[in-house]
Amino acid sequence: MLPTTPGVTGHKNHILTSHGRPPWYGPDGRAINNAFVIGVAGGSASGKTYVADQIVKALQSLPSILILSQDSFYRKHNEEELALAFANELDLDHPSAIDTEMFAQCLKDLKEYKQTHIPTYSFVHHQRLPETKYLYGASVIIVEGIMALLDPALRDLYDLKIFVQCDSDLMLARRLRRDIKERGRTVDGVLTQYLRFVKPAFDNFVGPTAKYADIIIPGAGNMIAIDLVVNHVRRKLAERHANFRAELSRVQPALEEGWEADVRNWPGVVLLRQTPQLRGIHTILRDQETSREDFIFFADRLATLVVERGMDLLPYVPDSVETPTGAIARGLKLDARVCGVSIIRAQAPSHLQLLPSLTGGPLQAGLQRVLRDVPLGALLIQSDPSTGEPLLLHSSLPACVLDRALATSTYVFLLDTQIGTGAAALMAIRVLLDHGVQEGHIVFLTFLISQQGGPNVLRRAFPRVRIVTSAVDDVLRSGWSELDRETGERRRVWKIVPGMGYIGDRYYL
Numbered sequence: 001m002l003p004t005t006p007g008v009t010g011h012k013n014h015i016l017t018s019h020g021r022p023p024w025y026g027p028d029g030r031a032i033n034n035a036f037v038i039g040v041a042g043g044s045a046s047g048k049t050y051v052a053d054q055i056v057k058a059l060q061s062l063p064s065i066l067i068l069s070q071d072s073f074y075r076k077h078n079e080e081e082l083a084l085a086f087a088n089e090l091d092l093d094h095p096s097a098i099d100t101e102m103f104a105q106c107l108k109d110l111k112e113y114k115q116t117h118i119p120t121y122s123f124v125h126h127q128r129l130p131e132t133k134y135l136y137g138a139s140v141i142i143v144e145g146i147m148a149l150l151d152p153a154l155r156d157l158y159d160l161k162i163f164v165q166c167d168s169d170l171m172l173a174r175r176l177r178r179d180i181k182e183r184g185r186t187v188d189g190v191l192t193q194y195l196r197f198v199k200p201a202f203d204n205f206v207g208p209t210a211k212y213a214d215i216i217i218p219g220a221g222n223m224i225a226i227d228l229v230v231n232h233v234r235r236k237l238a239e240r241h242a243n244f245r246a247e248l249s250r251v252q253p254a255l256e257e258g259w260e261a262d263v264r265n266w267p268g269v270v271l272l273r274q275t276p277q278l279r280g281i282h283t284i285l286r287d288q289e290t291s292r293e294d295f296i297f298f299a300d301r302l303a304t305l306v307v308e309r310g311m312d313l314l315p316y317v318p319d320s321v322e323t324p325t326g327a328i329a330r331g332l333k334l335d336a337r338v339c340g341v342s343i344i345r346a347q348a349p350s351h352l353q354l355l356p357s358l359t360g361g362p363l364q365a366g367l368q369r370v371l372r373d374v375p376l377g378a379l380l381i382q383s384d385p386s387t388g389e390p391l392l393l394h395s396s397l398p399a400c401v402l403d404r405a406l407a408t409s410t411y412v413f414l415l416d417t418q419i420g421t422g423a424a425a426l427m428a429i430r431v432l433l434d435h436g437v438q439e440g441h442i443v444f445l446t447f448l449i450s451q452q453g454g455p456n457v458l459r460r461a462f463p464r465v466r467i468v469t470s471a472v473d474d475v476l477r478s479g480w481s482e483l484d485r486e487t488g489e490r491r492r493v494w495k496i497v498p499g500m501g502y503i504g505d506r507y508y509l
């Protein structure tokens with residue numbers, strides 16, 4: 001069964017479908033090719049939703065598609081308006097009935113891959129409901145509404161504009177059937193509202209916007225027209241990015257730009273002091289003979305050390321307390337809202353066991369030992385089995401990141417066991433920035449980085465992100481994976497050498 005359109009109730013439609021999102025940004029971390037937005041306008045019951053659904057069905061195999069309905073943006077009604085609405089005497093077809101400013105802002109945010117929260121509207125209750133719907137990260141957005149092509153601010157956001165042209169008798173017949181069945185209306189009510197508001201509004205506002213459309217689609221028997229649209233969208237999306245990991249692995253430190261050759265000396269990289277204790281833990285973790293039990297024990301110990309070091313990078317303010325001797329002691333207290341977000345690699349199916357709660361990862365236990373009630377989240381980032389490119393499969397972020405007002409002042413410990421090519425790290429940082437987290441508030445906590453690859457990528461793209469690591473190895477080597485049992489193919493993989501192997505697999509398998 002398809003999910004309902006976010007933000008509309010009493011309306012039988014649809015869809016956010018996702019097969020993992022490939023990078024929506026370049027090696028410099030900046031977003032490329034905003035989401036592809038299709039605006040679909042037409043009279044009430046002309047078939048806008050039907051057209052949008054058919055496009056989504058035909059594009060099911062694409063990364064993520066979303067239908068955004070103008071109906072979500074009906075303004076709140078006061079008591080007097082509510083009474084009129086229930087008597088079918090409220091004009092809900094005038095452009096002023098829609099909060100177009102909010103509509104355009106939500107769409108702009110989504111198009112730019114930022115998070116947004118859209119309102120929910122109930123046709124049955126004639127009212128905006130208290131809950132909002134969090135949306136983030138669609139590659140294709142289909143906007144549908146009677147006045148979707150009316151406002152220039154909205155028109156500017158569309159890559160393709162469609163008008164559904166339908167015979168007015170057919171529209172009235174469909175509306176009667178639908179509003180009685182789905183929106184709790186009577187025959188009399190629908191006809192009164194239609195003659196008084198819907199028909200005149202179509203003639204004055206909706207119909208004339210057909211002139212802005214790139215394509216006019218008939219309101220019935222329209223599969224050929226929909227096919228043409230689908231092929232156009234496919235072509236546009238195919239022009240987008242490929243070979244991302246390979247591109248990243250070619251990013252080299254630009255010594256001519258005055259970069260230090262040794263990652264250990266970079267200002268944004270904090271390497272733990274290489275004490276005998278730390279080197280002892282590394283030796284156990286690097287040893288392929290280490291049992292899983294020991295691996296978990298020492299990985300947890302190492303995680304605590306890395307997190308403790310990361311805590312030094314957070315802001316503190318002066319504080320004074322009275323001691324048991326009655327004296328005043330002056331000290332410091334943490335002055336930051338902090339959360340942890342683990343990057344979970346679905347390299348091995350075993351990691352998928354983390355999916356229901358989507359928290360976890362080998363550094364999480366260490367973080368919780370240091371910050372007991374820390375809010376947690378996770379990003380599931382998988383390598384595409386055939387191309388090896390990173391895919392964002394699922395994101396589950398803590399409330400302080402989902403709320404944009406809090407996100408800007410939240411510090412995030414981003415947790416991953418190692419930074420190889422930097423592809424997963426870059427994706428995770430991009431997700432946090434899209435939600436409003438400040439670059440300088442992200443601290444990447446990891447066991448291992450390499451001189452080549454990832455750190456260079458991250459420093460170029462996000463120089464204010466700091467990395468706390470327990471070790472730096474010299475080489476990032478590219479090779480080929482084992483034969484995939486299902487596809488019979490190998491794919492390109494990168495390994496830090498000497499390294500610790502796939503730390504997540506050794507921890508969870």
Ligand SMILES: Nc1ncnc2c1ncn2[C@@H]1O[C@H](COP(=O)(O)OP(=O)(O)O)[C@@H](O)[C@H]1O
Binds near residue numbers: 044174178221
């Ligand atoms: N091309 C079509 N062929 C058959 N039925 C259609 C077609 N387009 C729309 N309908 C039907 O007409 C009704 C109204 O269509 P809908 O897409 O909900 O209209 P709108 O979103 O424009 O208000 C629905 O019951 C829908 O199934």
Ligand SMILES: Nc1ccn([C@@H]2O[C@H](COP(=O)(O)O)[C@@H](O)[C@H]2O)c(=O)n1
Binds near residue numbers: 044074122123127145
């Ligand atoms: N409380 C409301 C709000 C809006 N309407 C009608 O909905 C029509 C737009 O939705 P479509 O799915 O038909 O495009 C519009 O014509 C409004 O009259 C309503 O009946 N009740």
